[in-house]
Amino acid sequence: MTQALISPRPVVWELSPYIPGRSIAEVERELRLKNVVKLASNENPYGPSPKAAAAYRKAVKSLHLYPEGPSPLLRRSLERRLGLPDGSVIVGNGSDEIIRLLCEAFLDSGDEVVVSQYAFIRFRQQARLMNADVVEVPASGWGHDLEAMARAVTSRTKLVFVANPNNPTGTYNSADEVANFLKALPPSVLAVFDEAYEPYARARSDFPISLPRLMGEFPNCVVLRTFSKVHGLAGLRVGYGAASLEIVGYLDRIRMPFNVSVPAQLACLAALEDASYVRQTLKKTLGEREWLAKALRGLGLLVGESATNFLFVELPRPGREIFEQLLALGVIIRPLDEYGLGRHARISVGDASGNRRLLKAMNSILK
Ligand SMILES: Cc1ncc(COP(=O)(O)O)c(C=O)c1O
Numbered sequence: 001m002t003q004a005l006i007s008p009r010p011v012v013w014e015l016s017p018y019i020p021g022r023s024i025a026e027v028e029r030e031l032r033l034k035n036v037v038k039l040a041s042n043e044n045p046y047g048p049s050p051k052a053a054a055a056y057r058k059a060v061k062s063l064h065l066y067p068e069g070p071s072p073l074l075r076r077s078l079e080r081r082l083g084l085p086d087g088s089v090i091v092g093n094g095s096d097e098i099i100r101l102l103c104e105a106f107l108d109s110g111d112e113v114v115v116s117q118y119a120f121i122r123f124r125q126q127a128r129l130m131n132a133d134v135v136e137v138p139a140s141g142w143g144h145d146l147e148a149m150a151r152a153v154t155s156r157t158k159l160v161f162v163a164n165p166n167n168p169t170g171t172y173n174s175a176d177e178v179a180n181f182l183k184a185l186p187p188s189v190l191a192v193f194d195e196a197y198e199p200y201a202r203a204r205s206d207f208p209i210s211l212p213r214l215m216g217e218f219p220n221c222v223v224l225r226t227f228s229k230v231h232g233l234a235g236l237r238v239g240y241g242a243a244s245l246e247i248v249g250y251l252d253r254i255r256m257p258f259n260v261s262v263p264a265q266l267a268c269l270a271a272l273e274d275a276s277y278v279r280q281t282l283k284k285t286l287g288e289r290e291w292l293a294k295a296l297r298g299l300g301l302l303v304g305e306s307a308t309n310f311l312f313v314e315l316p317r318p319g320r321e322i323f324e325q326l327l328a329l330g331v332i333i334r335p336l337d338e339y340g341l342g343r344h345a346r347i348s349v350g351d352a353s354g355n356r357r358l359l360k361a362m363n364s365i366l367k
Contacts, residue, residue, distance in 0.1 A: 044232035049277035055270035059263035095239025116144040123161040143171030150184035170306035175208040201307035
């Protein structure tokens with residue numbers, strides 16, 4: 001075969017495909033196992049809300065038609081519920097798409113992006129794709145040191161990403177820390193708060209109220225949220241961003257024309273109507289999180305305080321080794337080598353039976 005004379009932009013050589021959590025189907029196929037439990041992607045273990053599932057099934061009748069490109073009904077419903085002005089929400093193919101749109105809209109070669117050590121890895125990957133320089137600020141107690149991040153801003157900084165709470169460490173920044181950070185930032189720098197896990201942190205009295213409060217006060221504040229976690233719709237791929245009309249306008253210019261499918265738009269609209277599903281999910285997840293953290297600590301593991309639906313766990317042996325051993329027993333967790341954390345793992349809080357399977361498997365491995 002002759003070599004094709006094509007090559008990508010140089011920065012593409014530097015990037016690798018995103019490593020998702022191993023899927024149940026893949027592991028069952030490869031290891032010939034049944035009843036594999038996945039605690040690797042922070043999904044909602046309780047399935048989608050029945051209302052969202054019914055709306056999805058109803059959408060079958062419209063599959064021959066393109067969706068409404070800007071997802072107008074979903075945008076409006078979110079704006080109303082969050083107390084935001086018309087035009088301040090953009091819906092994407094997961095909040096991942098909004099991260100990408102922000103980088104595409106605002107970053108050029110030579111611009112700087114500030115992130116925290118151990119912050120959600122997609123920020124740096126998307127920033128690098130635009131040839132921006134990523135400035136990493138050392139973590140403080142595994143979390144974001146917002147004072148140091150504000151100090152790291154230079155005249156070249158365009159974006160600062162803050163995952164609040166953070167994946168994979170489960171840490172969060174308080175309302176006071178966030179307010180001081182926003183006051184310290186030049187108004188020309190966008191502060192992007194990725195709040196994928198906000199519903200799990202909301203009960204904490206010192207968690208910031210970003211929507212509508214901070215966004216109303218600081219025009220450079222952008223907030224990202226998702227339907228993938230507490231709403232149980234990770235498979236549909238829907239997330240959103242809230243920002244000033246000006247910023248949403250820029251993102252809309254470069255958004256793919258039909259980025260959110262008909263069933264996804266309709267199911268998310270219905271999911272927003274199902275407050276009791278969200279309440280029940282939160283109650284079960286927070287209860288199970290407490291049980292699981294205590295049980296893992298009982299095995300002698302160090303488990304971080306979590307404001308999310310997962311636990312950040314320090315292991316006595318390399319995370320990859322423990323991951324492989326658990327995999328052989330039909331339990332998938334997430335090693336964290338890509339974060340430079342060879343002896344840690346992220347374990348999603350599953351349902352009662354999944355968590356007990358994990359504990360039994362972990363116990364047998366650590367004995
Ligand atoms: C902090 C954080 N942001 C964004 C995402 C992406 O979410 P989505 O499914 O909406 O693309 C995730 C997914 O795990 C996440 O942990």
